Amino acid sequence: MSELNALTPADFVARVGGIFEHSPWITESAAGRRPFPSVEIMQATLFDTVRSSDQEKQLALINAHPDLAGRLARQGQLTAESTREQAAAGLGSTDSAILQKIETLNTAYRARFSFPFIICARLNNVDTIVSAMENRLSNSREVEISTALEEIFKIAQLRLADIVENSYAG
Numbered sequence: 071m072s073e074l075n076a077l078t079p080a081d082f083v084a085r086v087g088g089i090f091e092h093s094p095w096i097t098e099s100a101a102g103r104r105p106f107p108s109v110e111i112m113q114a115t116l117f118d119t120v121r122s123s124d125q126e127k128q129l130a131l132i133n134a135h136p137d138l139a140g141r142l143a144r145q146g147q148l149t150a151e152s153t154r155e156q157a158a159a160g161l162g163s164t165d166s167a168i169l170q171k172i173e174t175l176n177t178a179y180r181a182r183f184s185f186p187f188i189i190c191a192r193l194n195n196v197d198t199i200v201s202a203m204e205n206r207l208s209n210s211r212e213v214e215i216s217t218a219l220e221e222i223f224k225i226a227q228l229r230l231a232d233i234v235e236n237s238y239a240g
Contacts (some may be wrong), residue, residue, distance in 0.1 A: 074112070074234075075105035086159035088118070089229040091220070092134040095127070096120060109234055116230075117223050120206060125215070132185045132218045137176045138199060151229055158198060168196060175203040183214050190224035208215060 077085060081102040088096040099119045106112035120131060136152055138161060156162060161172075179187040187203055194202070206214060 071106060071109060071110070071234075080105070086230070086233060088149065089226040089233070090120075090131060090134075090150065091136075091149065093131045096131070109153075109230065113227060113230055116226065119223075120219065128215065128219060129185060131222065132188060132215070135186050135188050135222070137180075137186050138172060139192065155191040155225070158178070159194050160196045161191065161199070162198050168200065172203070173201060175200065175207070178207060179186045179203060183211055185214075185218065188218040188225075190221050192228055193224060 074086065079098070082101045083094050083097045087097040090096045096116055096119050100112070100115050103115055104112075105139065107116065123131075134156075138156060159180070161169075165172060169240055176187060187206070189202055191199065206217065209217065
């Protein structure tokens with residue numbers, strides 16, 4: 071933590087900002103609240119920044135995420151983190167019939183909620199992801215916004231743990 075706390079605000083955002091997909095505003099907001107006594111308090115501060123934001127900013131965060139196994143993945147245009155996470159779930163090596171089913175579910179989900187389906191891929195596999203996509207289509211928009219944010223927090227928690235782990239290792 072001392073290393074992260076000692077960074078300039080710009081370096082802090084550069085180092086930690088990637089835990090939230092294309093949304094550096096979250097770490098920019100938290101940078102001025104350092105020093106953090108622990109990783110858990112830093113994480114809580116980051117998550118509280120999202121929770122206390124208006125719905126427009128929350129939706130922008132949700133919309134910053136790519137579709138699972140979608141066009142950006144096929145074109146190799148995901149962030150390094152998203153690429154690793156989708157691969158860990160088996161999305162990069164599944165058969166074409168399952169990929170077509172995921173694409174159909176992505177389209178239906180976006181049509182219903184106007185934002186991408188979000189799930190912490192590292193904590194799931196292809197089967198649990200497809201099942202969650204099918205089940206969550208029946209939720210209300212409010213439930214899905216809340217669920218998407220909670221999944222984003224899981225993603226961010228794992229990405230932050232990777233950063234902290236790499237700080238100790240390097």
